[in-house]
Amino acid sequence: MRSPRRRPLLVPVLLCALAVLAARPTAEGDGGSAGEAGTEVARLYQDAATATRRYEEGRREAEARRAEAARYAALLDRQRAEITVLHEELGRIARAQYREGGGLPLTARMLLADDPEQLMRGRHTIRRAGRALGDAIGRSRRAEARLAADEARAEAARRELDRHNAELATLKRSIERKLAAARAKLRDRAETPAAAGSCPGAVRLDQPDARAERDWVAPVEAYELSASFGSGGSRWANRHTGQDFAVPVGTPVRAVGAGHVVKVSCGGAFGIQVVLRHSGGYYTQYAHLAAVAVGQGDRVAAGQWIGQSGNTGNSTGPHLHFEVRITPETGSALNPVPWLALRGVTV
Template identity: 65%
Template sequence: MLLCAAAVLALLPTAAEGDDGQPGAPGDAAISAQVARLYEDAAVATQQYEMGRLEAEAQRARAERFEALLARARRRVEVLRADLGLIARAQYREGGGLPYTAQMLLSDDPEGMMRGQRAGRQADLTFSNAVARGRRAEKRLAVREARTAAAWRELERRRAELAEIKRNIQERLEEAQWMLQGQADAAVAAGSCRGAVRLDQPDTGSVGDWAAPVETYELSAGFGSGGDRWASRHTGQDFAVPIGTPVRAVGEGHVVKVSCGGAFGIEVVVQHADGYYTQYAHLAAVTVDQGERVAPGQWIGQSGTSGNSTGPHLHFEVRVTPELGSGIDPVPWLLRHGVRL
């Protein structure tokens, strides 16, 4: 996993490229594609980091189990040694330190003493074997403990490397995001759209007939919200997402509007077969042209913070006409189409 992540980082462009693929001033397509690619790379690095973290936690649990077994084995050895000490002291007190032959001659019950002696020898042998087993177990567990500690250090090292790779990708992604947003702001200020940026589209075969406009998000301002940011009430549903997040067509339709000025900044409006329209606003880039047909889940733009926007997000509306003022609440509308936000 580490090699794969390192290879991904190594393959990323170290200098921005123009539309013709030559080093120099970054073109619209180059920056948009770089942002999209860096999002994918960051997701891969994050997944690999998480896998490493889970593996390290499993290794820690194994180490703790080994340490518990080792402590238990040591306690058993200590008990056995204490028992052996008690037996030795008892034998000394009972025998008075006399040789075994003298004890036999002086005993009132030599046969009983012989039986006791045999039992004592068997007990000594049993305890000696137990002590030996305990010592062997202690050595085995100590070896396991050392191996576990070494494996844990290696996992920590790998996690640190993955975290560094992820951090580098995130830094490059942030730089590319603001370059993309800078191009969007320039287009809005000039009132001239830059045209569609063609990105490699994802596989939409498993999306279904309808989809959420962004794949990963946090919901922010909802339909009908009040506030001094809008002339009356909020006319759509906002999705808080970073700059450059791929924006998807929620359903099949055709693009009836691509605009780059006004309060919505860069926006796309799509007409669907059921007569409704969906709007995607405050974009940083568009990936479709007006009049183009789109499929459910197809990338039609990249989110941004163009126009009247206080931060990166997607403003999404559902309308009964293509124009502002005919919006309805997008959340229940999407739910009727099987999309739960």
């Protein structure tokens, strides 16, 4: 049973223009077209991740703009409601004044009033209330005009973001189509020579600028867990000796920790594989690769790209087979999940 576990794609470098940043490898040995395919996949992998990140950033900003426009609309509604109340109050005062005065001029009302001074005070109070009401209405109308202008600007900005996001979405789909085609090419060019035991040379992929901030990392950044350590099945002679990470062909595979490359080989059940030696006498294996980016004897850092995932060897679908061992050879495997957990890596 597949256990979904996803990590965000971390692309530390902003591309000046999408689909322009290209890795510039130098193939060792007889990499040939397989090396070129691996390079193309690595470049497109970064481009797709960057396009996705920028699209998501734009989408979040557009949502924020929409929320801002909604807030402006709510403010306008409240302001209009307040103005309506003020107008109603002004009308009420005017009607009350007319009823109390019976339509008589103020001079006549003063002559007929029992207390002319009280009448004048009431008249002044009404006038002050009217002026205050007029001022409040003026302020409200000016505020409404400002809010309407702000709302229009926010709406224009939101439309521009929507247009930009649509362009990004189109570019993202284009890169993903190219990536799917490049992955198919890499898979086809890796499987035949790997089955024959002919290993292509290392393709020195450009590494991400930012190195791992931790001493230990997961072997791939975005994945689903598939076959686990110790599981049974007809595909294995005894029990499954590692942890499988289901990822597309060409996904960059990382060294989980600093170490040295002690083995690069192909053919057999593991297809193209790399084995690293780490401090403490532990070894890690990365199998079913489509391409390698290191050579035997190389020193690697935690998080460094050492190859690209594939479907070579005894594999029923694209994935990375990852093992932890106490010797460089098969038969000494440990459960890699708790081993990584002890080093702060949860998968």
